[in-house]
Structure formats: C-alpha cells, structure tokens
Amino acid sequence: MDRIDAMRAFVTVVNEGTFTRAADRLEMSPQLVSKYVSQLEQHLGVRLLNRTTRKLHLTEAGRRYHQRAEQVLNDIDDLENQLGDLQSEARGLLRISAPVSFAIRHMAPLLTGFQKSHPAVDIDLQLNDRKVDIVEEGFDIALRIGHLKSSSLIAKRIAPVRLVTCASPAYLAEHGTPQRPEDLRDHRYLRYSYMDQDATGEVHRWLQGAETHSAGDMISNNGDVLVEAAIAGAGIAVQPTFIAGSAIREGKLRVILADHEPEPMALYAVYAHRQLLASKVRSFIDFLDGYFGDPPYWDRFG
Structure with missing residues (x-):
C-alpha cells in the first residue's frame, strides 16, 4: 500500500461525500478508492468510516485523522510545487567556490549581472585556491583553473587561461x-x-x-x-x-x-551531476558560457 495514495483517497472520499465522486476526482475506479481506504484502516488498526447504502459517516478516529491528513497532503503539495519552481525558475541559494585572485579581479561584475537576470537567486561565494570537495562541502559549483584530470564530476570549459x-x-x-x-x-x-x-x-x-x-x-x-x-x-x-x-x-x-610560453590552462565550471540539475546551477553555467569573450578580455593587451 502506498500510504500517501491511501491517505489522499480517504481525504477525497470525505470531502466529496461518496466513493464515486472521489473516484471521478482522483481519476480511478470506485473499487480502487474503496480498496485504498480499507487498506488504510487495516494499517491504522481503526475504522475511519461507517458505510451505509446512502451515506458515509466519519468515526471519531476518522474525524481526527481527516483533519491531520488533509494538512499533511497540503504540505506535500506545497513542497512539491516549491521544488518544481526551483527547477523551472532560478531561485534559492547558489554556493560557489572560486580561486582567490580570479574572483577578486573578475567575478563581481559577473555575479552582479547574473543576479540582475535572476533576482531570485542568492549568492554565497567562497574564495579558496585549494581544491574543494564540492559534494562534501556543500557547493553547487566550483570554478577551477588548471588541467583537469578525469573524475566523477562534470566540468565545462569556460575560458582559456594563458x-x-x-x-x-x-x-x-x-x-x-x-x-x-x-x-x-x-x-x-x-x-x-x-x-x-x-x-x-x-x-x-x-x-x-x-x-x-x-x-x-x-x-x-x-x-x-x-x-x-x-x-x-x-x-x-x-x-x-x-x-x-x-x-x-x-x-x-x-x-x-x-x-x-607555457602550455595554456583553462577555467572550468565543475559541478556534481548532469541530470536533474537545479535551475539556479544550470542558469549560472549558461550565463558563464561566453561571458569572458574569445579571447578573454584580460588577454587584449597586444
């Protein structure tokens, strides 16, 4: 038994007044709705509904359970909607690790421009020249400079480093x-x-x-x-x-x-996963792409 589905079936039955109307709302058969409610009662060890041929009556346990279950389902729906917003719209806290000198010289205009385009994103920029563990230390993305060796992380080349x-x-x-x-x-x-x-x-x-x-x-x-x-x-x-x-x-x-001249290196954006990438991370990577120019503006000294 899926407890959330069973809880939703019970709450919908109570709100609609009949198994038939609840089945229409949930787009399933009345028999399946009845099965979910029966399984829920068996799981809880109490009767939630007294059924007659004409009407459904909530037991005392059913009244208490309905009130709390409805709130739980609303909270779940709210949470899923918020997570959906994170995927469809860039929002939330974006934690970035970046090299000290590069960040001090070149990242303030970049971050300002990014936040103008994505005002719902907050930035936490941490500067460190050591190689951080982005998963263990809770970073969404790290900017790294060098010749990257193979790893389980995803790396996107942003700009050459001469x-x-x-x-x-x-x-x-x-x-x-x-x-x-x-x-x-x-x-x-x-x-x-x-x-x-x-x-x-x-x-x-x-x-x-x-x-x-x-x-x-x-x-x-x-x-x-x-x-x-x-x-x-x-x-x-x-x-x-x-x-x-x-x-x-x-x-x-x-x-x-x-x-x-020594062999050029590169600036990379490094992140943990390619699949189900949060919109805030995906938007930042897209913003970085081509931002510094080709060649980068710091190389235009003749």
Whole structure:
C-alpha cells in the first residue's frame, strides 16, 4: 500500500461525500478508492468510516485523522510545487567556490549581472585556491583553473587561461632580458606554490630548479602578491594573464620568452551531476558560457 495514495483517497472520499465522486476526482475506479481506504484502516488498526447504502459517516478516529491528513497532503503539495519552481525558475541559494585572485579581479561584475537576470537567486561565494570537495562541502559549483584530470564530476570549459613569463622593465634593465629558457639560471624567480609543475612547460621547469638560478627567490600561494612583487622589480614570474594582464597593458610588466610560453590552462565550471540539475546551477553555467569573450578580455593587451 502506498500510504500517501491511501491517505489522499480517504481525504477525497470525505470531502466529496461518496466513493464515486472521489473516484471521478482522483481519476480511478470506485473499487480502487474503496480498496485504498480499507487498506488504510487495516494499517491504522481503526475504522475511519461507517458505510451505509446512502451515506458515509466519519468515526471519531476518522474525524481526527481527516483533519491531520488533509494538512499533511497540503504540505506535500506545497513542497512539491516549491521544488518544481526551483527547477523551472532560478531561485534559492547558489554556493560557489572560486580561486582567490580570479574572483577578486573578475567575478563581481559577473555575479552582479547574473543576479540582475535572476533576482531570485542568492549568492554565497567562497574564495579558496585549494581544491574543494564540492559534494562534501556543500557547493553547487566550483570554478577551477588548471588541467583537469578525469573524475566523477562534470566540468565545462569556460575560458582559456594563458600563462606568461614576465618581469618589470626596471628588473630587465638591471639584470638583462633572457632570450632562452636556459638564460633564467641567473635570475630570481617569483614562484606560485600551487603551480602545476608537469603542465607549465620549459620555462617553468627551468625556474623550478633551484640549482639553476641565483638566490633571492620568493614563493607564495597568491598570484597577486607575486605580480605586485614583479612590478616592484623583485624577479621573474610565470603568471596567468587574468592577473598580470592589466600590468602588461599599462607597461608595468613586460612579457619575455614569448616563443616558450607555457602550455595554456583553462577555467572550468565543475559541478556534481548532469541530470536533474537545479535551475539556479544550470542558469549560472549558461550565463558563464561566453561571458569572458574569445579571447578573454584580460588577454587584449597586444
């Protein structure tokens, strides 16, 4: 016995006054409606209705059960309608995890534009450069930058992420401009601690080898700090253009070793499921698609 169906059959019988009218309302046979009510009574161990040839009479137990059961069914209907709204209209709290520097520089206009298009969606943005577990930590979506390895998660590529080797004009004037990766042995390196060593190419591998270059390196888990240090003349950095692009455009940094540019990475939107995707998540992914341009606006520095 389906208890909800049996409960609905009983409530409809009481409200309609007869099994026949209840059957018409529920679009089932009177025999099935009667069977549901009998099964419900057997399950509860009490008689809910006294049946005569002319009329139905509620027992005391039936009156009490009818009142509460009607409220339960209304609550279920309300809940299902609300969940239906979540699928048909973007609403509710959207929890997003994003890299620190990327989010600070590029996500405020994106989120503002998204909420203008979807005003019923609330945003909870958490910034972290570590790889979060979106299921365990309760995120709807994570933005990740890198070369994604296979996993059970769904990943949509949003934009390319170009890596450049750069330094300030003052630093290059003082220490010289490297023409080949092996020239980096005599330079200071501003190293990002989360950099993927296997994927960034020849320049990064030269800079990674401590024995190949001079003392005075700097390491940080934040790219903005390293870019600002490079602008100040502290050394050479390999950084994504979404961080370094504005400084390059303004002449504060110069791209070097352009012919040995590290392998590009990408910005991905990562989420847990493809099926029955909540409208708020689906709408955000659709909004992200093409938002940054091709090439992305941070790469338009010539």
